[in-house]
Amino acid sequence: MALSARTCASLLLLFSILSAFVAQTHAEEVYIYGTDGSGVTRQLAANRYPALYTGDFGDCLGGQSLFNITKFDAAYYADNLTIVFHLDGTSNIKNESLMMNIAVEAYGTSRFEQTFDPCSLNIYSLCPLNASVPVTGWAVIPVGPQQIGGIPPIAFDIPDFEGSTKLQIFANSSKTEIGCFQAVMRNGNSFSHPEAVAPVLGIFTVVAIVASFATAAYGVSIAHMRMHHAHSLSVLVVFETFQAIFFSGALSVNWPSVCLAWWSNFAWSAGLIYSDSMIRSIDSFAGVTGNASQVGGAGSVVINNGGGLIAQIYGRSLAEKVRGTAMKRSAYNASNPYDYTWSGDPVTPGMPLPGTRHGFPATLATVGIPSADAFLVALIWLVIAIGLVAASVAFFKLLLEGLARAKWIKEDRLGQFRSDWTVYLASALLRTCFIGFSMVMTLAVYQFAIHGSAGAVAVAAVVFLLFLAGITSLVAYACRSRTRLGKFEFGPDRLVFHRTALLKAVPFLIPARLSTVEEHGLEVRKVLDMPFFRIRHINDDPAREAVHKDKEYVKRFGWLSAKYRRTRWWFFAYYIVYQFVRAAFIGGGVQNPLAQVYGLLIFELISFAVLISLNPFEGARNTAMAVWILSISKIATTGLSIAFLPAFALDRIIATALGVVIIVIQGLSVIALLVLITLSAISSWMSLTRNREEFEPEWLEAFRVRYFEKMEEKALDEFQPHQPKKDKGKGKEVEQAPPPPAEPYFAVVSVRRAPKIEDEDGDVVGELDPAQNGSAAFDPSSIRGVTRPSRANSVNSRHSVGSLPRLTRAPRGYSKEFAQWEADLDHPDSVLGQRASSSSTFNHNGSTGMGDSHVANSSMATGSAPVVVRPQSSSRSLRTPAGTRPSSPVLSPAGRNTPTRETLARHADERRFPTPQPTIPDLQ
Numbered sequence: 001m002a003l004s005a006r007t008c009a010s011l012l013l014l015f016s017i018l019s020a021f022v023a024q025t026h027a028e029e030v031y032i033y034g035t036d037g038s039g040v041t042r043q044l045a046a047n048r049y050p051a052l053y054t055g056d057f058g059d060c061l062g063g064q065s066l067f068n069i070t071k072f073d074a075a076y077y078a079d080n081l082t083i084v085f086h087l088d089g090t091s092n093i094k095n096e097s098l099m100m101n102i103a104v105e106a107y108g109t110s111r112f113e114q115t116f117d118p119c120s121l122n123i124y125s126l127c128p129l130n131a132s133v134p135v136t137g138w139a140v141i142p143v144g145p146q147q148i149g150g151i152p153p154i155a156f157d158i159p160d161f162e163g164s165t166k167l168q169i170f171a172n173s174s175k176t177e178i179g180c181f182q183a184v185m186r187n188g189n190s191f192s193h194p195e196a197v198a199p200v201l202g203i204f205t206v207v208a209i210v211a212s213f214a215t216a217a218y219g220v221s222i223a224h225m226r227m228h229h230a231h232s233l234s235v236l237v238v239f240e241t242f243q244a245i246f247f248s249g250a251l252s253v254n255w256p257s258v259c260l261a262w263w264s265n266f267a268w269s270a271g272l273i274y275s276d277s278m279i280r281s282i283d284s285f286a287g288v289t290g291n292a293s294q295v296g297g298a299g300s301v302v303i304n305n306g307g308g309l310i311a312q313i314y315g316r317s318l319a320e321k322v323r324g325t326a327m328k329r330s331a332y333n334a335s336n337p338y339d340y341t342w343s344g345d346p347v348t349p350g351m352p353l354p355g356t357r358h359g360f361p362a363t364l365a366t367v368g369i370p371s372a373d374a375f376l377v378a379l380i381w382l383v384i385a386i387g388l389v390a391a392s393v394a395f396f397k398l399l400l401e402g403l404a405r406a407k408w409i410k411e412d413r414l415g416q417f418r419s420d421w422t423v424y425l426a427s428a429l430l431r432t433c434f435i436g437f438s439m440v441m442t443l444a445v446y447q448f449a450i451h452g453s454a455g456a457v458a459v460a461a462v463v464f465l466l467f468l469a470g471i472t473s474l475v476a477y478a479c480r481s482r483t484r485l486g487k488f489e490f491g492p493d494r495l496v497f498h499r500t501a502l503l504k505a506v507p508f509l510i511p512a513r514l515s516t517v518e519e520h521g522l523e524v525r526k527v528l529d530m531p532f533f534r535i536r537h538i539n540d541d542p543a544r545e546a547v548h549k550d551k552e553y554v555k556r557f558g559w560l561s562a563k564y565r566r567t568r569w570w571f572f573a574y575y576i577v578y579q580f581v582r583a584a585f586i587g588g589g590v591q592n593p594l595a596q597v598y599g600l601l602i603f604e605l606i607s608f609a610v611l612i613s614l615n616p617f618e619g620a621r622n623t624a625m626a627v628w629i630l631s632i633s634k635i636a637t638t639g640l641s642i643a644f645l646p647a648f649a650l651d652r653i654i655a656t657a658l659g660v661v662i663i664v665i666q667g668l669s670v671i672a673l674l675v676l677i678t679l680s681a682i683s684s685w686m687s688l689t690r691n692r693e694e695f696e697p698e699w700l701e702a703f704r705v706r707y708f709e710k711m712e713e714k715a716l717d718e719f720q721p722h723q724p725k726k727d728k729g730k731g732k733e734v735e736q737a738p739p740p741p742a743e744p745y746f747a748v749v750s751v752r753r754a755p756k757i758e759d760e761d762g763d764v765v766g767e768l769d770p771a772q773n774g775s776a777a778f779d780p781s782s783i784r785g786v787t788r789p790s791r792a793n794s795v796n797s798r799h800s801v802g803s804l805p806r807l808t809r810a811p812r813g814y815s816k817e818f819a820q821w822e823a824d825l826d827h828p829d830s831v832l833g834q835r836a837s838s839s840s841t842f843n844h845n846g847s848t849g850m851g852d853s854h855v856a857n858s859s860m861a862t863g864s865a866p867v868v869v870r871p872q873s874s875s876r877s878l879r880t881p882a883g884t885r886p887s888s889p890v891l892s893p894a895g896r897n898t899p900t901r902e903t904l905a906r907h908a909d910e911r912r913f914p915t916p917q918p919t920i921p922d923l924q
Contacts, residue, residue, distance in 0.1 A: 034080025037145045042079070047340060050075035050084075051156045052104075054165050054183035055344035058295050058353045065179040065296040067091045067135065067169070072181045073343040074165040076104065076112075078156060081148065083112070085167065086343075087137035087181075089296065097128040097172045102141070104151070105355075106163035106185070108652035111151045114141065159189040162257040162652060164355030181295065183344055184354040191663065192261035192366060198268045201242065201670075208238050208677045211684035216562070217417040217424065218688050222551045225416070226562050227715045228687040231619040233680035234563050237626045239435050241673050242269035244630060245666050247442060248637045249363030250586045251600070252593040253644035256652070256659030257357060262666070264366040270439045271378035271385070274368045278377060283349065286372040287453030290349025358646075359590060360446065372452045375443040375460050382436050389432050390425060397421040420555070427559040433471065434559070434572075438579040440467045445587030468580070475573050478557040482547055482569070486539040493534035495613065498524035511609040548715065564616045566717035571616035578607055593645055601638045608635060618714050621676045633669040637662055683707060 030046040053075040059065045071088035085102060104112040119127035121139040129135070155161055169179035212232045219225035246266040249255060267273070283289070347354060350370030352361045361371040369377055400418055403409045417424055440463060447460040494514040501507055509527055515534055517524055547553060547561065547569045554562065561569040581603060589596025608631040617623045640658050643650050650658075686695070686704045695701050 032080075034077070034082075036079050037081060037148075044079055048077075048079075049188065049342060051078035052076040052151075052161065052163070052185050052187055053342045055186050056347050056354050057181055057183035057344055058347040058351070059297065060166060060180040060182040060353055061177070061297070063290075063295075063297045065169075065181070066093055067179045067181075067296040068294045069135075069179075069181055069296050070294045070346065071343070072167065072183055073340075074102070074104075074167070074183060075342070076148070076151070081143050081145070083141045083143055085137070085139055085141075085165075087135060087167070089135045089294065090131070091129055091135060091179075092131050093129050093171075093178070094131050095128055096178075098126055099170045099172060100126075101168040101170070103166045103168075104163065104185070105166070106151060106155060106161070107656065111163070112143065112148055114143075114147075116141070156187055157189060158187070158656075159191050160257040160261045161185055161187045161189075162357075162656060179296070182353055182355055188342075190261050191258055192264045194265050194267065194367065197265040201266070202268070204674050204677045205235070205238055205242075207681050208233050209235050211677075211681045213428075215684050215687050216558075217414055219416060222416075222554050223549045226548055226554050226558060227711060228684075228690070229558075230563050230617075231621070231680075231687070231711055231714075232684050233619070233625070233676055234617075234622050235431075236435050236563075237622055237630070238673065238677070239269055240438065241625065241630055241669060242266045243439055244634055245670070246270050246272075246363075247586055248641070248662070248666075250360040250442070250446070250590075251597055251638075251641050251644075252359040252590050253597065253641055254646055254650075254655070255357050255359075255362060255644060256656045258656055259659040259662055260357060260363055260366050262663045263363055267364075267367045267369075270443075271381035271436075272364065272367055272369055272374060273377070273381055278380065279348070279369065279373060282373045282376050283370070285453065286350075286370070286376060286456045288350035288370050288372050292348045293346060295346045371446075371450060372456065375447040376456060378439060378443050379459070379463060382440070385436075386429060386432050389428050393421065393425045393428050423555055430474065431559040433467070437467055437471050437576065438583060440464070441580055441583035442587045445583055446590065447587075449588050449590045471576060475560065475576050478560050479570055479573055481557065482550075482553060483537050485541060485544070486537050489534075489536040489538060491534050491536070493532045494529045495532040495609065496524060496529045497527050497609075499527055511613045513613055563618065563622060565618045566715070568614055568616040571614065574610075574614075574616075594647070597638065597641055597645060601635070601642070604631070604635045604638055607631070618717070620714075621680055625673060625676055629669050629672050633665055636665050 031043050032046055033041060034044045035041040054073055057069070057072040059069075067089050068091070069087065069089035071086060074083065074085040076083050083102070083104075098118055099115060100118055101113065101115040103110055103114075116139075117127075118137065118139075121141070123137040123139060125133050125136045155163070163185035164182055165185055166180065166182045168177055170176065171178050212229065212235050215229040215232045216225060219228070243266070246263050246269060249260060249263045280292075344354075347365075348368065348370065350372050351365050351368075352358075356362055356365075360374075364371050364374055397418065400409070400414055404411055404413065404418075444460045444464040444467075447456060451457065495511045496514050496517060497509045497511050499507065500510050512522075512524065513532065513534065514529070516522075546566050548566055560572045564571045582600070585596055585600040585603060589599065611627045611631055615623065615627065617626060640662055642648075643658055644655060682700075686700075686707055689695055689704075690708065695704055
């Protein structure tokens with residue numbers, strides 16, 4: 001079908017627009033040719049990313065440069081061996097010819113340096129410098145492989161490249177430095193990703209909070225609820241782990257850049273969350289002043305040694321106004337093919353010079369917070385967190401009531417929480433303050449150490465006193481409420497370090513109190529010991545309920561003591577002291593790095609030994625994380641920090657390697673924490689379904705049962721002796737027997753047993769006295785053609801008469817008659833003796849005879865012994881009913897021709913109480 005003229009015109013217009021757009025797009029893409037250090041020439045995009053480029057920049061003369069710089073960018077392109085820098089700003093110098101020096105420093109070593117005249121590079125705004133002309137410098141400096149050979153290729157890929165670019169400006173007339181600007185170098189790879197890492201860690205933290213709260217709110221019995229709550233992962237341990245990692249950067253040492261970037265992912269846990277509006281509002285109150293859009297001191301009225309830098313150089317009045325006006329940096333222009341997005345910005349006031357990696361200010365700089373603002377920022381976010389906790393608990397209460405009225409949940413669902421929700425609200429708020437105690441103490445003491453404005457110091461002092469007095473008063477009151485009815489005993493003790501192995505492979509020393517070792521009779525291989533002390537509380541009422549069964553105490557102070565063992569319920573008092581001393585070292589020791597680092601290391605080692613000795617947590621996951629993983633991480637980090645002390649001047653490449661080791665240690669700690677949070681969520685779900693008979697998925701049912709059993713065992717908090725090791729062999733576990741004692745011992749080899757009346761169960765008579773028989777004990781396997789009875793039958797046949805009820809045993813009233821029969825047996829000519837000599841025998845093939853000598857001879861000839869058969873009376877009566885068979889025939893030992901007295905007595909019994917002749921079973 002033919003198209004109309006209007007349609008053809010429309011399509012032609014559309015094609016023309018698309019063609020113009022494509023042509024314009026291709027026109028904006030500018031390519032150049034470049035040759036790298038290997039001599040390879042290729043086509044390169046003009047707006048490509050360089051191998052190394054600068055970030056934020058600052059004034060390396062401490063704000064005394066005679067320039068106001070709004071833009072300072074420098075980059076190194078490895079694909080065409082060029083260094084580019086761009087400088088924008090103004091100056092108050094009327095007329096001056098200049099010389100410039102640009103230097104690149106990496107890992108503590110100067111990698112490139114060149115001095116040049118700006119006129120030779122056609123930087124006309126600096127040739128000469130004139131206050132009426134804005135400074136606009138753009139230069140491309142080609143370099144050779146020899147000049148840039150100091151930068152190894154690995155620098156272009158290693159995360160958080162440690163380097164900086166410095167631009168110095170000198171006045172020719174006075175030979176004086178009038179400007180210096182420094183920017184940090186980077187390559188685009190970093191461990192710092194707070195916008196991605198922080199939300200993930202936050203989600204896991206919320207999971208831990210929900211799991212912990214759910215176990216505390218679900219249930220009817222307070223003691224039972226506390227038991228389940230104790231095995232959920234402590235939120236305090238979660239925040240302590242994150243805060244310990246972040247506050248590692250508060251030590252006053254020269255940190256590698258990789259550590260500073262890594263710690264920025266955990267700043268949120270300490271309440272140090274960057275907000276531009278919040279920082280700008282706090283700056284003036286904290287005493288931070290300056291212009292965030294530029295760096296430099298042109299036109300500054302700050303007097304320095306009677307005149308400032310300008311007066312020292314030119315002798316001019318400081319009151320002279322700046323003729324040039326600082327221009328704000330222009331935004332990125334996407335239509336300009338030579339524009340770029342990798343540039344940095346002027347450092348905000350109060351921030352350290354870029355490239356400085358010393359102490360806590362450098363750690364705070366990675367998240368954009370000046371050190372003077374740190375305490376106030378953290379305090380504001382703590383107040384916000386307290387408000388969110390209060391709102392969440394109240395909202396959850398209203399939600400449950402609404403669901404109950406709508407009949408969407410049962411009326412008594414979470415009845416304990418709904419009836420005492422105000423108690424839960426108060427406990428949640430106090431617990432939040434308790435978690436924030438370490439952060440508040442550390443930052444408050446740090447604020448005192450760096451001084452700052454009077455207002456900031458005053459606020460820090462007030463909050464410091466409120467938290468210290470409030471938390472310690474609550475802790476003291478909680479301890480006193482439990483121990484007021486009793487007395488304390490103080491006594492000396494010793495801390496014994498004994499050898500053990502972590503994971504059955506790593507040698508390790510574990511401390512234990514000598515009193516505990518002696519009390520439980522433990523055997524330890526002592527390596528060393530040290531003086532210690534022991535505090536013991538004796539209650540006036542020995543029958544008083546345990547602390548975790550005291551409902552009123554759990555309701556009032558469960559937010560402090562619920563996670564700890566029955567005998568370590570007071571551990572929260574020790575924890576407060578530990579956190580305060582640690583905060584004093586971290587926050588207050590910024591002026592003395594040696595005392596700070598070494599003192600903290602010794603303190604952590606002692607605390608680790610005390611933690612192992614006390615073993616305070618009831619839950620295994622809390623013990624693994626708080627006692628072992630976190631403590632080892634703290635000690636390792638502090639120990640490795642010694643190498644970064646300024647006095648040692650460690651090579652920066654080695655320092656970076658040690659920094660990576662710290663990151664690995666702390667990273668493994670974080671991974672372990674996330675795994676434990678996941679396991680805690682699963683176990684908390686099991687706790688919430690403890691009233692259900694069926695649990696999904698079914699394969700976890702066995703784990704749930706073992707988890708509940710272990711929980712109840714842990715709640716008793718009783719000493720458990722060492723269990724024997726279990727080795728897995730051939731599909732089953734075999735308990736290893738304990739080693740024999742070292743002292744001499746005796747063993748019973750054999751016991752001679754006399755026959756008794758109770759031996760009516762058919763036991764082999766020959767086993768009673770083998771010495772008298774002159775033959776070995778009876779062995780059924782020695783009879784040819786006789787099949788062993790089955791295991792079930794053999795077990796049943798072992799039951800002796802002695803284990804039967806009294807009515808089934810032989811009456812002892814016949815003892816006189818037995819005595820008379822024994823007297824008759826002494827006379828072979830008696831009737832009883834004649835009858836006893838006619839015992840029934842049978843050979844191995846089952847033939848029978850009554851006193852037949854032929855059978856005996858044939859048995860001797862075939863090598864098989866004749867066997868005496870005696871009938872067994874009923875176990876319920878001495879008289880066997882007619883027409884019934886005895887329970888089982890019993891065989892006498894092989895090779896016996898002379899019956900024993902017991903056998904003869906049994907035949908005499910048959911004489912008085914005749915029984916039918918028993919049928920001999922077929923043993924085949």
